[in-house]
Amino acid sequence: MKKLINKPEDVVKEELEGLALAYPDIVKVHFDPDYVYRADAPVKGKVALISGGGSGHEPMHGGLVGLGMLDGACPGQVFTSPTPDQMLEAAKMVHGGAGVLYIVKNYTGDVMNFEMAADMARSEGIRVLSILIDDDTAVKDSTWTAGRRGVGTTVLAEKIVGAAAEKGYDLKKLADLCRKVNINGRSMGMALTSCTVPMAGKPTFDLPEDEMEIGVGIHGEPGRERMSLKTADEITEMLALSIIDDPAYSRTVRELDEEKGEWVDVTLEDPPFKAGDQVLAFVNNMGGSAAVELPIIYRKLHEICEKKGLKIVRNLIGPYITSLEMQGCSITLLKMDDELLELWDAPVKTIGMRWGI
């Protein structure tokens, strides 16, 4: 295993120590339980946003904490859900009196633990709502998930909802906005290579030298199809058309109903993309691909969107939701409107994303 690490069991702890030393003006780190939080938290009167999940997807989520994005992030061990006590303690640290929104990627462990944490926080008198991100069009269920997985749209939701929180949206309005981003965003990824979880010490899966995996998950979960290597243009077409031609998608998710004080089933339907839509195009590096390759994917994506009548009005290109050193990419398209555009353009200052500050 070739990695710039010391003991595999210390990877996350030492990463967090490094972040705390490097960026004291942006984040602080609490250890045991582990969470990253805004250096100026709690921000009085602002709804606090918290996300989290397994480590290994950096900069998501700890690198997305700061002005205009998250107030707190709970990192689990690599590819392992964080625990409810991390989420509870993070909420207690960052809530500024206006409630807490949990942004949760749809993985079984994350969902279960954030639900427990929300209940515990409520029992301690903190208003909490929780919104699920399930934007991966690749597979309906997977080894790690009931329903679609939460991937690239999470980064976009954290940016947009973070800007809205900064602007003064209340908790209910932020939850509605986060749900809106989720249903309007769709993603699909692919892997040229596997990645190696430090504690495992060997590649998560085997991928022969002449094969790739289309629709792979961010933990290396199997995707739609394993096939022989294709060109960047062919790969982009497969990913983009899977997203653009994905029909309306209905599912039932559990959300916390504040008035009833309980978790209720909510049916959501993702509207399909249609000609004339304005979109944000996000080309994500899975981590290990050379930076020179991403614009080649974007170039073809731009052409496909044009052909399909989708107008790219904003973009994001780079490693934002990674899978350790996996080579490959994912594409996310998010249908935009004036509200989302204004929030996307708002200032942000985090470790992994900054502009306007």
Next chain:
Amino acid sequence: MKKLINKPEDVVKEELEGLALAYPDIVKVHFDPDYVYRADAPVKGKVALISGGGSGHEPMHGGLVGLGMLDGACPGQVFTSPTPDQMLEAAKMVHGGAGVLYIVKNYTGDVMNFEMAADMARSEGIRVLSILIDDDTAVKDSTWTAGRRGVGTTVLAEKIVGAAAEKGYDLKKLADLCRKVNINGRSMGMALTSCTVPMAGKPTFDLPEDEMEIGVGIHGEPGRERMSLKTADEITEMLALSIIDDPAYSRTVRELDEEKGEWVDVTLEDPPFKAGDQVLAFVNNMGGSAAVELPIIYRKLHEICEKKGLKIVRNLIGPYITSLEMQGCSITLLKMDDELLELWDAPVKTIGMRWGI
């Protein structure tokens, strides 16, 4: 070869097409000869900064073009020097009447071609000065270089000199500043894995599963020593101490003397680091290492600098001068003073680096 590309010979062209489509507000791209330039070039009355070199080191240099950094960048094919006509045409496009500064990494091909380009530009009436970056402490000469190679300090010089140009420094003062950054910056890199140049189709060098290369160049040139894998802390110590304990370094470089109208030999001496110095610490991802690993390197670097009496006053962590998908890292330390600090903090808006805008 596993890459997100189409034909190997089209990699750079298609990358540039992608950049042009994605970032029209920041850069424009001229094809044949190829160069990237500021969308608002020429900026009247400002000295124009131009750099360049082989592709495969993204975001350097095309991704460092924009307000507060470069005015133009000339990309060669992957790991191949750009040609004098690229450098000449870029100069003609971006010069705003106050002269052009070429920032040149010390590789034989780059040096020769920038020298020819400077002579051609001068014969067309453009004032040009040219400063060499040679900050790699690993080896004195290498397969690609007479003298030390130019690496991480280049990124820092482009940021700092770019800010000074924006502020109105004249050509001579910018050349002096760039030379000052060069002699106060030192770097050293290491590789866990090789990388594959698309046109070659196979790894540049072989590195067994249990070995790494200390002092590697950004094109995979041999470094100081090949050895068995070490921990992140041990690696950091080797790189950092090589830099910090590097004695004064004297060499003669060729610079253009405007008054004499010819290239003259200039002797430069890098002052060694000493306790009490303020430094910028730059931990660079060679491209393919997982993002979670870099803060682990920074953590140890911070400890070593403290022990040595060096105060880290700024930092930069991430993939800025890459070697395609090579796994590994490099460390650069730059001795800072009030002038450099103010320029470092100044606004910048490029594809690869942005803050304050």
